[in-house]
Amino acid sequence: MTTPDTRRRRARLGLFLLATVLAALTVFPLLWMVTGAFKGPGEVGGTNLLPQSPTLDNFDYVFTQVPFLRYLLNSFFVSAVVTVIALFFHSMAAYALARLRFPGRDRIFLFIFATLLITFPAVLVPLFVIVRELGMLNSYAGLIVPAIFNAFGIFLLRQFYITLPTELEEAAKIDGAGYWRIYFSVILPLSRPIMSALAVFFFLANWNSFIWPLVITGDQELNVVQLGIASFQQQYSGKWEYVITAAAVAAVPTMLLFVFFQRQIVESIKTAGIK
Numbered sequence: 001m002t003t004p005d006t007r008r009r010r011a012r013l014g015l016f017l018l019a020t021v022l023a024a025l026t027v028f029p030l031l032w033m034v035t036g037a038f039k040g041p042g043e044v045g046g047t048n049l050l051p052q053s054p055t056l057d058n059f060d061y062v063f064t065q066v067p068f069l070r071y072l073l074n075s076f077f078v079s080a081v082v083t084v085i086a087l088f089f090h091s092m093a094a095y096a097l098a099r100l101r102f103p104g105r106d107r108i109f110l111f112i113f114a115t116l117l118i119t120f121p122a123v124l125v126p127l128f129v130i131v132r133e134l135g136m137l138n139s140y141a142g143l144i145v146p147a148i149f150n151a152f153g154i155f156l157l158r159q160f161y162i163t164l165p166t167e168l169e170e171a172a173k174i175d176g177a178g179y180w181r182i183y184f185s186v187i188l189p190l191s192r193p194i195m196s197a198l199a200v201f202f203f204l205a206n207w208n209s210f211i212w213p214l215v216i217t218g219d220q221e222l223n224v225v226q227l228g229i230a231s232f233q234q235q236y237s238g239k240w241e242y243v244i245t246a247a248a249v250a251a252v253p254t255m256l257l258f259v260f261f262q263r264q265i266v267e268s269i270k271t272a273g274i275k
Helices: 004-036 057-064 068-099 105-117 120-133 140-148 151-163 166-174 179-190 192-207 211-216 225-235 240-270
Strands: none
Touching: 004 240, 057 068, 057 240, 068 105, 068 140, 068 151, 068 179, 068 192, 068 225, 068 240, 105 151, 120 140, 120 211, 140 211, 151 192, 166 179, 179 192, 192 240, 211 225, 225 240
16 A cells, blocks of 8 residues: 555655756757767768767868858847836836726737737738838848737736835835936836846847748848758758858857746746736
8 A cells, every 4th residue: 555655655656757858858959959969971860979080170161161250149149138118118018007007008018918819920021011111221231120019028027017015116105206316216126037038028029030030031141040050951952061060159148048047937927927
């Protein structure tokens, strides 16, 4: 007869084995990609993870024979600018929807939240027409401006602001602070954890963007890193070591961001419950 302690130990063991299998399935493609970047011609398709003769020739080719560094800088510039501007405007919108009282506030929030149900392909054509009419095709503005608005950021920040104690704002009002002073001196300093997590989400979303840059840019000087990797697949379809090397280089910033901000990401997800 099994005891409750035995059943709990078996349950923990089963969960541990399941987590181990899921972790292995997640890490294996990444490990294969990283090790493949150091393999020579003809070794990438093999089943052996470790390269027979590690080489840096693939990295040398990627950065010297094609403008891959330019692609990286374009992605970094677009992602950083979108992240900074989006956090600024989203935090103001979320603060107004969470703290200020005005007619139609809840309906506006529901309308913004409902946009999360609309997929990007559904608005791709209208968005392209608007950008074309504004003369932003083949420009950094065309890459940046449409990516600024994100209902998820407003939703997550609003949920966080609702959890803040109202006594802080009341004390600031007693001291004579207005809404702008409260926002900059009280709300923003308290928002650093959630803003850090959102910065990671926004940066990664724009770093991995492919469809929108492909649609509005035709100039190679404006290619982002994902378009650069796609061009590698077209030009070097028989030389997968170059494609894998480019993909490994593009994955480095995303891995670093997760390593440094994983705690903020987990905390932001915990605070996203609807109140």
